[in-house]
Amino acid sequence: MARIGWGLIGGGEGSQIGFAHRASAGIDGRFEFLAGALDADPGRARQFGLSLGLKPERAYGDWRQMLAGEEAREDRIEFVTVATPNVTHFEISKAFLESGFHVLCEKPMTMTVEEARALVEIAEKSQRICAVNYGYSGYPLVRQMKAMVASGQLGRIRVAFAEFAGGFMADSADADNPRVRWRFDRAQAGVSAITMDAGIHALHLACYVTGRKVTSVSSDFAHGIAGRELEDDSLTAFRMEDGVIGRAWASGLAIGRTHGLTLQVFGETGGLRWAQEQPNQLFWTPLNEPTRVLERGASGLSDAAERASRITVGHAEGMPLAFANIYRDLGEVIASRQAGAEPDPLALDYPTAEDGLHSIEIIHAMAESAGNGSRWTNVP
Numbered sequence: 001m002a003r004i005g006w007g008l009i010g011g012g013e014g015s016q017i018g019f020a021h022r023a024s025a026g027i028d029g030r031f032e033f034l035a036g037a038l039d040a041d042p043g044r045a046r047q048f049g050l051s052l053g054l055k056p057e058r059a060y061g062d063w064r065q066m067l068a069g070e071e072a073r074e075d076r077i078e079f080v081t082v083a084t085p086n087v088t089h090f091e092i093s094k095a096f097l098e099s100g101f102h103v104l105c106e107k108p109m110t111m112t113v114e115e116a117r118a119l120v121e122i123a124e125k126s127q128r129i130c131a132v133n134y135g136y137s138g139y140p141l142v143r144q145m146k147a148m149v150a151s152g153q154l155g156r157i158r159v160a161f162a163e164f165a166g167g168f169m170a171d172s173a174d175a176d177n178p179r180v181r182w183r184f185d186r187a188q189a190g191v192s193a194i195t196m197d198a199g200i201h202a203l204h205l206a207c208y209v210t211g212r213k214v215t216s217v218s219s220d221f222a223h224g225i226a227g228r229e230l231e232d233d234s235l236t237a238f239r240m241e242d243g244v245i246g247r248a249w250a251s252g253l254a255i256g257r258t259h260g261l262t263l264q265v266f267g268e269t270g271g272l273r274w275a276q277e278q279p280n281q282l283f284w285t286p287l288n289e290p291t292r293v294l295e296r297g298a299s300g301l302s303d304a305a306e307r308a309s310r311i312t313v314g315h316a317e318g319m320p321l322a323f324a325n326i327y328r329d330l331g332e333v334i335a336s337r338q339a340g341a342e343p344d345p346l347a348l349d350y351p352t353a354e355d356g357l358h359s360i361e362i363i364h365a366m367a368e369s370a371g372n373g374s375r376w377t378n379v380p
């Protein structure tokens with residue numbers, strides 16, 4: 001099978017997320033890394049691209065040069081990942097979609113609801129895939145949770161409890177650190193800091209696993225470190241379709257919680273509990289029965305979990321492999337389109353631009369609610 005030409009924008013040397021993308025895109029051999037504009041600094045971008053084995057003419061210094069360069073090539077890449085800082089996502093994703101490239105955009109997909117709506121429309125019009133890297137939805141046991149909810153094993157879902165609370169913004173000495181300071185500056189970060197950055201993943205997982213959208217929110221945004229303009233801690237009560245009760249906590253102040261992404265779902269006939277730091281175990285408690293530990297890679301899991309699981313039971317399988325499941329889904333869908341064939345329906349589970357839009361709508365409703373004394377606010 002021919003490999004799909006792939007490019008990366010952002011994710012330069014020393015960036016937080018660049019390695020995870022390069023590793024994940026490479027795992028299944030579906031993509032060939034052919035082009036990149038990897039850094040805000042053109043010299044560093046070219047240098048790093050060369051060090052990763054890109055050809056000199058495709059180790060670009062700037063994403064606009066990359067767009068023009070690739071458009072002009074017969075063997076142009078087909079698919080690009082946007083892993084730059086948030087404010088640039090819309091402009092770059094829009095430009096590549098409009099020029100006929102498939103796009104995987106980092107979260108948050110855009111800064112505003114209007115931009116997010118525009119990207120959904122542009123993707124539809126251009127008939128290109130626009131996906132959003134809610135990479136944690138690639139974990140096998142997250143897909144197991146979704147499958148168990150969908151098959152009715154928990155009965156009607158009553159409560160979804162989502163948290164992304166870690167200690168990553170807890171050091172008050174960071175007040176003067178430029179890499180942290182911009183995140184709490186409204187002019188640069190938009191309406192929200194920790195909720196847009198981290199809470200958005202937890203909210204996406206709640207929607208992904210329950211298969212429901214958030215309909216209304218009541219949020220309290222606060223900052224525990226003086227001088228921050230935006231929140232470093234937020235607590236939200238929300239409602240989802242079909243009356244599901246939602247709770248979400250996002251915090252950068254929770255020292256000791258490390259990465260701190262968890263999801264709990266409680267239905268009429270059982271509860272599920274999963275934490276990203278122990279991603280190989282899912283705790284399932286059927287009503288009036290002892291808790292069972294479902295192990296990733298063990299037999300008896302759903303087709304979706306088995307498909308997403310790569311390594312024998314008992315071995316650690318982590319975040320790059322979860323991201324790799326998103327890349328594999330996208331690779332399968334792109335290849336099927338090229339062949340005029342139907343993809344495996346399980347490959348259609350990747351997070352889409354519509355999911356990206358819904359998330360932005362939720363966060364903006366949360367910020368509005370928080371600014372109005374936690375008043376209940378509808379999500380459009």
Ligand SMILES: NC(=O)c1ccc[n+]([C@@H]2O[C@H](COP(=O)([O-])OP(=O)(O)OC[C@H]3O[C@@H](n4cnc5c(N)ncnc54)[C@H](O)[C@@H]3O)[C@@H](O)[C@H]2O)c1
Pocket residue numbers: 009010011012013014015016017018037038039040041062063083084085086088106107108133134135197
């Ligand atoms: N999905 C996840 O789990 C996850 C985790 C971490 C970060 N992220 C997202 O990834 C994005 C990047 O975050 P990060 O933590 O890696 O940031 P970072 O600051 O560590 O790295 C950003 C990289 O992008 C480069 N860059 C900046 N502007 C550029 C431009 N115009 N063109 C090309 N390169 C440019 C920088 O030089 C740097 O290499 C953010 O949107 C963030 O929200 C997602």
